[in-house]
Amino acid sequence: MQEAGQKKAQQSEFVAWMRKGVLLGLAVMLALPLLSLKKSRDTQQEAQQRPPVAMAPHARPAPGTAPALRLADFAGEQASPDARLVANWVVHTRNNKRHAFVVVDKKDARVYVFAPDGRLKDSAPALLGEARGDDTFPGIGDKPLSAVRPEEKTTPAGRFVAEPGMNANNEDVVWVDYDAAVSMHRIRPLVARERRLERLATLTTDDNRISFGCINLPVTFYEDVLKPTVTKFGAVIYVLPEVKTPQQVFGAYDVTDPAQMAAAPQAIQGNPVQKVALQPAR
Numbered sequence: 703m704q705e706a707g708q709k710k711a712q713q714s715e716f717v718a719w720m721r722k723g724v725l726l727g728l729a730v731m732l733a734l735p736l737l738s739l740k741k742s743r744d745t746q747q748e749a750q751q752r753p754p755v756a757m758a759p760h761a762r763p764a765p766g767t768a769p770a771l772r773l774a775d776f777a778g779e780q781a782s783p784d785a786r787l788v789a790n791w792v793v794h795t796r797n798n799k800r801h802a803f804v805v806v807d808k809k810d811a812r813v814y815v816f817a818p819d820g821r822l823k824d825s826a827p828a829l830l831g832e833a834r835g836d837d838t839f840p841g842i843g844d845k846p847l848s849a850v851r852p853e854e855k856t857t858p859a860g861r862f863v864a865e866p867g868m869n870a871n872n873e874d875v876v877w878v879d880y881d882a883a884v885s886m887h888r889i890r891p892l893v894a895r896e897r898r899l900e901r902l903a904t905l906t907t908d909d910n911r912i913s914f915g916c917i918n919l920p921v922t923f924y925e926d927v928l929k930p931t932v933t934k935f936g937a938v939i940y941v942l943p944e945v946k947t948p949q950q951v952f953g954a955y956d957v958t959d960p961a962q963m964a965a966a967p968q969a970i971q972g973n974p975v976q977k978v979a980l981q982p983a984r
Contacts, residue, residue, distance in 0.1 A: 771957060774820045781825075782810045784942050791954040792940065793820035797861075802935040804864065804886075804928070806830075806917060808857060808944045811910035813886075813919060815927050818935050824927045827902055829889065829918035831857035832911050836943040836951065843883040847914060855914045858882060859943035859951050864932045876932055878917065878939055886928060886939075889918040 774789035781789070785807045792798050792805075798818065805814040806828065814825045833852060836859035842850065858879060865877040867885075875885040891898045898918065901909045919928065931937060940952065948954040955962040 772820065773957070774816060775822055776814075777822045779814070779822060779825055781812075781814065782807055784948055785810065785812075785814065787956050788940055788942060788948050788952060788954050789814065789816065789820070790957050791948075791952070792816075792938075794957040797952075798938045802931045802937040804937055804939045806857070806939065806941040808859070808942055809907075811907040813917065813923075813928075815931055815937075817931070823931060824923065826920050826923035826927070827907075827910065829898060829902055829910050829913050831855045831913055831915040834911070834944055836860075836945045838879065838882040838884075838915075842915070843879075843881050850914055857913075857915050857917060857941060858884060859941045859946065861952055862939040862941065864937035864939050866929070866932055874929070876928060876937075878941065882915070884915050884917075886917040886919060886924070888921045888924045 772794045774786070774793045776786065776789070785805050789803075789805050792803055793816075798816075800818050802818050802823075803816050805816070806812075807814070808830055811828055811830060812825055813828045815823045817823055832855040835853075835856040837856065838858040839854045839856070842854055845854075860879075862878045864886075865880065867875060867877050867880070869875050869885060869887070873887065875887040878884045878886060889898055889902060896912055898912060901912060902918070902920065942948065943951045955966055957963060
């Protein structure tokens with residue numbers, strides 16, 4: 703009897719503990735959503751109390767801002783200030799009208815050929831007109847070479863549209879100014895005393911003035927660079943002045959100078975770009 707009473711008491715105690723466990727579990731289950739809700743509210747309140755964090759904006763140009771500066775790529779060439787100024791101006795203003803372009807630096811006796819996007823394809827030394835000057839003498843294109851006076855042997859400065867054609871000797875050339883009989887062609891060492899090949903090979907530019915006005919180029923440069931570029935893309939030729947300034951001849955300005963950029967419209971209106979009309983090669 704005594705053992706039966708003890709067993710019954712133990713069962714009652716076990717049942718009581720089970721009831722407490724069930725009640726405790728229910729209490730925890732009810733409390734968890736309330737705790738989660740409180741934590742969520744606390745997090746929201748904390749976020750509202752934090753100072754706002756600036757987010758990086760998307761890169762959008764502000765209304766009315768100037769377009770990105772575009773410059774010629776000389777590929778490491780040490781070009782003269784005038785050559786760089788004009789090439790940069792051509793690229794930035796798209797004066798070449800999606801064509802390739804050529805810069806003839808008379809002072810430096812060097813020719814630069816650029817792709818339409820302004821990347822330098824190559825450069826080479828050149829022989830130029832014997833006389834210094836930027837203008838063409840009237841009627842010079844109709845004179846026989848024997849009648850051309852020394853002071854008339856100029857390579858004219860200006861903006862020209864390149865035109866492939868043939869000269870009087872049935873040789874392919876790139877016309878610069880057909881009416882003035884000025885072209886770019888392979889060097890022709892026909893007169894031994896002129897030493898044209900030697901002049902082209904020297905490092906100095908003092909002896910590069912020997913032609914009647916045409917621009918003489920190394921054969922490989924003409925055949926591998928100039929001619930295929932003109933044929934594929936068309937080209938605008940910018941013969942830099944040696945007496946006048948690029949501003950006077952082209953209306954060009956330094957696109958890297960903010961002051962000149964701001965004054966650019968007035969400068970262009972005051973100095974219109976020189977235009978040259980060429981006839982088809984005959």
